Amino acid sequence: MANKGNIANNYGSLDAVFVSGKGATLKDIKGKQYVDFVSGIGVNCLGHNHPKLVKALKKQVKKQIHISNYYNSDMGLAFAKELLIATDMKGVFFGNSGAEANEAAIKLARKFGSMNATNGKERKTIVTLQKSFHGRTVTTLRATGQDKFHAESFAPYPEGFKHIVANDYDSLKVLDDSVCAVLIECVQGEGGVNLIDAKWAQALQKATHDCGALFMVDEVQTGIGRTGTFLASEWLGLKPDVISLAKGIAAGIPMGACLFGGKATDVFVAGDHQSTFGGNPIACCAGRVVLSEVNTPQFLARVSDAGEKIINTIKEWDLSCIKEIRGKGLMIGIDIEQSAPDVQKWCLAHGLCVSTAGANTIRFLPPLIITNNEIEVGLRIFYSALTNI
Numbered sequence: 001m002a003n004k005g006n007i008a009n010n011y012g013s014l015d016a017v018f019v020s021g022k023g024a025t026l027k028d029i030k031g032k033q034y035v036d037f038v039s040g041i042g043v044n045c046l047g048h049n050h051p052k053l054v055k056a057l058k059k060q061v062k063k064q065i066h067i068s069n070y071y072n073s074d075m076g077l078a079f080a081k082e083l084l085i086a087t088d089m090k091g092v093f094f095g096n097s098g099a100e101a102n103e104a105a106i107k108l109a110r111k112f113g114s115m116n117a118t119n120g121k122e123r124k125t126i127v128t129l130q131k132s133f134h135g136r137t138v139t140t141l142r143a144t145g146q147d148k149f150h151a152e153s154f155a156p157y158p159e160g161f162k163h164i165v166a167n168d169y170d171s172l173k174v175l176d177d178s179v180c181a182v183l184i185e186c187v188q189g190e191g192g193v194n195l196i197d198a199k200w201a202q203a204l205q206k207a208t209h210d211c212g213a214l215f216m217v218d219e220v221q222t223g224i225g226r227t228g229t230f231l232a233s234e235w236l237g238l239k240p241d242v243i244s245l246a247k248g249i250a251a252g253i254p255m256g257a258c259l260f261g262g263k264a265t266d267v268f269v270a271g272d273h274q275s276t277f278g279g280n281p282i283a284c285c286a287g288r289v290v291l292s293e294v295n296t297p298q299f300l301a302r303v304s305d306a307g308e309k310i311i312n313t314i315k316e317w318d319l320s321c322i323k324e325i326r327g328k329g330l331m332i333g334i335d336i337e338q339s340a341p342d343v344q345k346w347c348l349a350h351g352l353c354v355s356t357a358g359a360n361t362i363r364f365l366p367p368l369i370i371t372n373n374e375i376e377v378g379l380r381i382f383y384s385a386l387t388n389i
């Protein structure tokens, strides 16, 4: 059914048409139910049809859907204030996606580099990690440290990016007075669910600051409680100057945010960067509900517990086809012998949505509110997939 409509076939979408959902359970057009271990690729953090979110959005739709950034909205002002308190940052630019949040961060870094020229030379280089992923715009593709995203057909790409090896202390030598910023993910999502060593990340942050550059963290996938703390940079012991957020930030209403503090606080001035839809009152309303639900110690502890339950259960299966399982909170990667797309298709046919992160890696990013029962049902289907393929 998918790919037969008029939507551009850029996604190679699977054969399922969903119409509704509740919690971490989805229903397709034929009424068949699925356990959702994808949550719109880490977006529906409150699951589907969350009563508080639906109620708040219904109320907001009647009040105001959009207002130009010539002005402010009450929702925009309130959400910005609450988000900055939650993250201990000083300012925020609202966009509509993760790539846009990173584009804002990149522009901010480049301007910072111009304002802080060393020995008469402007700092223009942004350092990112190999195996990283930062978005699909031409510049964020170039920031991404994976060759497969640098197809010649889309060239030329903007200059000024270097990719270093994560968890390698020799990599830090690249930091010199040509660098305006370092941008990392705390757990690389699209690159295969790769964890970053906390000590190395802290050394990278220190070396970045010592060389006079900004330390920026792409929390598009890891932020908003996904890894068991509100920001993943918290458990890595990092204090970034710039943080990009998107995905779960508004539980499914499109939104991205570039947050800044420290030396990055006063870089942007009026006219530097803008967006027509950015900070839309509907998205900000959803963001406020997400903040109030997710950013509590009990909720975040439950995310960690649920993630451990999944990892421990899979380890107990002791299946030889499982090569490695790793993750943090409800961001989990499982390296398997089988083709990940084949397992993904089998699971879908049997009522479970899973994601992939490479040819042989299955990725789980369930809604953060997933129940123990939904986890058990989903894992039973996953076990059958691994033992039948």
Ligand SMILES: Cc1ncc(COP(=O)(O)O)c(C=O)c1O
Pocket (backbone or CB within 6 Å): 097, 098, 099, 100, 102, 133, 134, 135, 136, 185, 189, 190, 218, 219, 220, 221, 222, 246, 247
């Ligand atoms: C770490 C990271 N950064 C940026 C992006 C791009 O986000 P979007 O697809 O909302 O533009 C993604 C998307 O998967 C991501 O995982």
